[in-house]
Amino acid sequence: MRLEIDDLTKKIKDQQVLDRLNLKVDAAELLHIVGANGSGKSTLFKLVVNIMAPDSGRIIVDAETHIGGLIENPSFMEDETAKQNMKFLATINRHYDETKIRALFERFGLDYDNKKRIRGYSLGMRQKVGIIQAIMENQNLILLDEPTRGLDQKALETFKTLIHELVGEKKTIIIASHDNLSDLSFDRILRLDKGKLAPL
Numbered sequence: 269m270r271l272e273i274d275d276l277t278k279k280i281k282d283q284q285v286l287d288r289l290n291l292k293v294d295a296a297e298l299l300h301i302v303g304a305n306g307s308g309k310s311t312l313f314k315l316v317v318n319i320m321a322p323d324s325g326r327i328i329v330d331a332e333t334h335i336g337g338l339i340e341n342p343s344f345m346e347d348e349t350a351k352q353n354m355k356f357l358a359t360i361n362r363h364y365d366e367t368k369i370r371a372l373f374e375r376f377g378l379d380y381d382n383k384k385r386i387r388g389y390s391l392g393m394r395q396k397v398g399i400i401q402a403i404m405e406n407q408n409l410i411l412l413d414e415p416t417r418g419l420d421q422k423a424l425e426t427f428k429t430l431i432h433e434l435v436g437e438k439k440t441i442i443i444a445s446h447d448n449l450s451d452l453s454f455d456r457i458l459r460l461d462k463g464k465l466a467p468l
């Protein structure tokens with residue numbers, strides 16, 4: 269796993285959202301990016317997963333980097349069940365491990381065999397499925413954008429335990445949020461402000 273961002277610049281409309289932003293992430297690092305609403309956290313993640321193109325700058329990942337992401341509101345095939353969605357998402361990378369996914373669903377108190385369409389899921393349920401799809405294929409660079417949004421206390425505890433397990437598995441994890449998630453043991457906390465990342 270390798271992620272290096274050099275002089276990344278992105279303007280949206282008239283706003284300089286990212287301004288020569290630099291970041292080098294170490295393998296197995298748990299990194300927190302904090303930033304106010306509108307500071308560019310989601311934009312940065314969209315550039316890293318390549319669903320948006322930068323104006324200039326470079327994002328370097330190596331061939332061994334397998335990115336999992338939960339960015340803004342997770343989008344699903346709304347008229348399909350959770351299982352149909354997971355199967356579809358996993359076929360993109362041809363890595364569908366039903367036993368593992370089922371266990372993750374159980375840990376979050378979700379029924380993998382629920383016949384309900386995703387459209388009928390609550391905000392918190394969707395968020396849980398969004399977290400699961402970001403980690404279910406053994407991704408080694410995991411980007412989580414406001415991952416705790418909508419989670420109840422029990423789910424929050426499950427989430428934190430899961431993150432620490434992933435850290436133990438040497439996964440690289442970047443969590444973006446506007447609030448502090450102080451009970452996660454981050455290796456580094458950076459603030460995104462005026463288009464740049466700086467130590468908190």
Ligand SMILES: Nc1ncnc2c1ncn2[C@@H]1O[C@H](COP(=O)(O)OP(=O)(O)OP(=O)(O)O)[C@@H](O)[C@H]1O
Binds near residue numbers: 306
């Ligand atoms: N599609 C778009 N059209 C217009 N402006 C946009 C668009 N996407 C992002 N922006 C602007 O870019 C800036 C950064 O947005 P971004 O969503 O990256 O912030 P954020 O840090 O994720 O905020 P939040 O904490 O609210 O999620 C904001 O000022 C936003 O208004």
Ligand SMILES: [Mg+2]
Binds near residue numbers: 309311340413
């Ligand atoms: Mg955002």
